Structure formats: C-alpha cells, structure tokens
Amino acid sequence: MVGGGIAGATAALHLAELGIKVDLIEKKDSLVSGPPICHLHAGGNLYREISVEQCLDLLHQSIESVRLYPHTLNRRPTLIVVPNSDGGDPEALLPRLEQIRSAYQQLVDQDPRNCVLGQPEQYFKLYSKAELVALKHHKQPLKPESYDEWVIPFAQHADLDSIKYPVVAVNEYGWSVFRIAASAMLVLENSPQCHVRVNTRLVNMNWADDQWHLCLEQHQAGEVTKVEQSYDYVINACGFETGIVDDLAQAPRVRMVEFKAAYVTKWQSNTQQWPEVIFHGPRGTENGMAQLTPYANSVFQLHGMTKDITLFDDGLVCNSSVSSQPKLPSRLEHKITTGWSESARIERSNKAIKHMSRFVPSYDSAVEFGTPLFGAQQIPGKDETLRAADVSFAGQHYARVEVVKGSSALEAVKKIAEHWHLASNVDLSVEDAHPHVLSLTEEQVVAKAKLLAKQRGYPQELAEVYGY
Numbered sequence: 001m002v003g004g005g006i007a008g009a010t011a012a013l014h015l016a017e018l019g020i021k022v023d024l025i026e027k028k029d030s031l032v033s034g035p036p037i038c039h040l041h042a043g044g045n046l047y048r049e050i051s052v053e054q055c056l057d058l059l060h061q062s063i064e065s066v067r068l069y070p071h072t073l074n075r076r077p078t079l080i081v082v083p084n085s086d087g088g089d090p091e092a093l094l095p096r097l098e099q100i101r102s103a104y105q106q107l108v109d110q111d112p113r114n115c116v117l118g119q120p121e122q123y124f125k126l127y128s129k130a131e132l133v134a135l136k137h138h139k140q141p142l143k144p145e146s147y148d149e150w151v152i153p154f155a156q157h158a159d160l161d162s163i164k165y166p167v168v169a170v171n172e173y174g175w176s177v178f179r180i181a182a183s184a185m186l187v188l189e190n191s192p193q194c195h196v197r198v199n200t201r202l203v204n205m206n207w208a209d210d211q212w213h214l215c216l217e218q219h220q221a222g223e224v225t226k227v228e229q230s231y232d233y234v235i236n237a238c239g240f241e242t243g244i245v246d247d248l249a250q251a252p253r254v255r256m257v258e259f260k261a262a263y264v265t266k267w268q269s270n271t272q273q274w275p276e277v278i279f280h281g282p283r284g285t286e287n288g289m290a291q292l293t294p295y296a297n298s299v300f301q302l303h304g305m306t307k308d309i310t311l312f313d314d315g316l317v318c319n320s321s322v323s324s325q326p327k328l329p330s331r332l333e334h335k336i337t338t339g340w341s342e343s344a345r346i347e348r349s350n351k352a353i354k355h356m357s358r359f360v361p362s363y364d365s366a367v368e369f370g371t372p373l374f375g376a377q378q379i380p381g382k383d384e385t386l387r388a389a390d391v392s393f394a395g396q397h398y399a400r401v402e403v404v405k406g407s408s409a410l411e412a413v414k415k416i417a418e419h420w421h422l423a424s425n426v427d428l429s430v431e432d433a434h435p436h437v438l439s440l441t442e443e444q445v446v447a448k449a450k451l452l453a454k455q456r457g458y459p460q461e462l463a464e465v466y467g468y
C-alpha cells in the first residue's frame, strides 16, 4: 500500500484485519494527514449538481465508514440554505432528499446496525420562515438533540430576510479527520499483519518475475537509506500524487487535481451550539457557497467557494498526454510542501469571516485562529463534479484507490479484495471483519486525536467530540 491517507490507511487496515500481510508506505511521519475531512457527506446533500446515484453511493459508503470508525462522528445536523443571491430553488432539493431518506430506510430495514444517522423518518426536516421566527424566542438547552433545538442559534443570528424557504435540516454529520487518523494509527501500529513504514517514499518500481520490485527511500535522523523490496500486489493510494506513481508503474490515467483551503476561526461572543450551515451560491463567483462547520468552544471552520477564499486561480488542473500527474502551479505546490505565510493566512481567513457575516451578521466579530486546513484532492476522469469514486485497476496486480470523499475508502478496498480474490471471508459484516478497530474506546481515540492535532499545529477543539 503506497500512501497512508484515509484511503491507504483504511485499505491497509481492512486487508490486515482480513489476515493479509501488508506494508503501508508513507512518506510523511504519521497517517491520515492529507487534505481536510470535516463533513461525512452521508447523502451528498451539499452538492446540488451531482446525480441521485452519487448521493446514494455516498450515503451507503458513509454508513459503512461510521460503522468502521464509530468514534469519529460529530453528531449535529446540517442546515441547507438557499440565499436570495443564489438562482436556485430550495424546493428543487426535496424529491432527491425523499429518495435518499427512503434508501436510508431500506438500509436500516436490511440491518439495524445501519441506523447511524438517526431514525430514517427523521432524516430531514423543513423549516418555513414562520417556524424559524418562532424559534428565535426559544432558549437552546445545554445539550441540543432535536432539530428545533439545533436550529435555534441559526434562527436568532442568520439574516432570515435574505434567504429562500424552506430551509432544510438534514442529519448529515461532521467527521473528524483527527479521530479517523487516531483510530487507524492505533490499530495499524499494533497490527501483526501490517508493517507501517512512515518517513518512507516510493521512488521507483518495476514488474518482473510476477512481482513488483519497489525502490524505497527511508528518511531517518537526516539520513536517507535506499531499500529494495518485492511485493505480490501494489495499491497506489497517493491522493493528489497518484499520477506520479502511475507514471512509475507505466499505468496511464486521466485525472484532475484541485487545491482548496478552509479556515479555522474562533467566534468568542458565541455561547450556543451551532449546526453546520451551508449557504448555497454559484461556485467561483463572489456569491459562492459559504460553509460554517462547528467544533467545541466556538471554534468554526469556514469554506467560501470564491476565488479568494477556498478556491485559487489555476487551482483545478488536468494531467497532460505525457504524464498521469496533473501539475499544480508552483505557488500552490509550495503551500503544500512548506505551508502558508502569515499574511496569506490572515488575509484569506478574514475574507472567509467577512463572507460568512453576509449571512450571519454577528459572525463579523470572529477572528482567525491558526493554520488553515488545506490540500489538494484528486478527481479521476474529466468530470470535476464527481464526488463518489473508488478504485481502478491497471496492468499486473496494480490498483489505485482514487477517492474524492473519505467515506469511499472502505468500499474501494472491499472491491480490491474481491477483484484479486484476496480473502474468502469477504461477506462478513463491518463489525465482524474489523474486530481490532471496533475494540477501540472513545477515550483512546480522542486522546490520540488531540495529540495529533497538537503535533500538526491545530487547536485541540478540532479533535474533540462535538454534538450529541
């Protein structure tokens, strides 16, 4: 397994739990430290442009991912809001929501363990303006549970005259990248089946005598050691750098890569527990979508789908005919390898705060709160709106895990195990197939997640459990 992001770590974990010997090769010093993951996308409702099929794939994959990583959810709803500045009609979302709800009901009927997003009949709820105005006068309980209780701060602080109705509340939960990293690392570092080789970079590979021969560079205490190692199968899970390994394996593939960033802010004057809120808007314009993702202690992550907040000039690139690796502009590559200048961080964070305060005016008192969450993600093929993707195979014993959303990782490796006939027990339930990860406690996962957040320079709140 080359690459220890959510795709490679989940794949290694699944195969190791099936009893297969795996080497997990990761060039960085820890696992799952790629681009951010804050939202589970259980139903794909953030994306108006994707097909119902993609929404249903994301729903199913998200449910399986929650069953695999049970301590990684932030259970609070998401509000989907169409502002007057957007050309869309909120009523247009409703038939698709109903289809997703009914698919969720079927999954729960098939197996009650799929009931991880609340009761199916309560998958979503609609709010009229009159209902929101009535909620303005309510006091939020300390531990909000019902939709109405979560919606109170939105009703009190959002500009209710600048949005269309109904507003949709849906049980799309938050997903903690630090607790996913913690869960995977706790299991893989103690697995007799998996050898985790961090600080190790794949630099070359060739196929001969029915095996892949890999050339690895191990970095330790400033020294670089070259190691040759042979394997029966290679899985390329290198995220936005998948194309570099495709070039080494001579397995060409068409793909795109997109660089994006989200900003960490603190809203000191807030005393309430917010749901996630999505204010839709045309991507790449000054009215682009604004996303408010809540964490503990009034820390909020912001996305703003404008060119000077989350998106970047020339941030979406395709590969060329000579290489499977799309080439980002060097100023964006530089951000990935060496980080952000303070001025760029402050400027974009402040723009994100201003963008959010168009819809939630009191948000203008929030302040930037550290390093942005950022990175590049791959999108296989040529459709930049693709959100549910998993695996492709090429040549001899070579596969690529190509996820756009983190929740597709488990599905991808299950397809690999089946395609290569790696295990006979592929029909086991998620719980029966992964006894080690399922034996972790919330305390273990949170403690490790907080440590990882600290080591990576992010506030502890991003690792804590938020919601009910």
Ligand SMILES: Cc1cc2nc3c(=O)[nH]c(=O)nc-3n(C[C@H](O)[C@H](O)[C@H](O)COP(=O)(O)OP(=O)(O)OC[C@H]3O[C@@H](n4cnc5c(N)ncnc54)[C@H](O)[C@@H]3O)c2cc1C
Binding pocket: 002, 003, 004, 005, 006, 007, 008, 025, 026, 027, 028, 032, 033, 034, 035, 036, 037, 038, 039, 040, 041, 200, 201, 202, 203, 237, 238, 239, 240, 241, 245, 258, 259, 260, 261, 262, 373, 374, 375, 376, 377, 378, 401, 402, 403, 404, 405, 406, 407
């Ligand atoms: C701003 C932003 C917000 C996002 N929000 C969400 C969200 O809310 N929910 C969601 O599900 N998804 C979200 N995504 C997408 C998600 O982050 C990615 O899809 C996911 O992280 C991809 O995981 P991966 O394992 O494929 O890649 P990565 O996490 O990039 O992992 C690839 C790994 O391979 C390693 N590697 C590369 N080359 C080599 C080599 N030669 N040798 C050894 N190791 C190598 C890298 O060091 C890296 O650790 C977001 C993305 C961005 C940019």
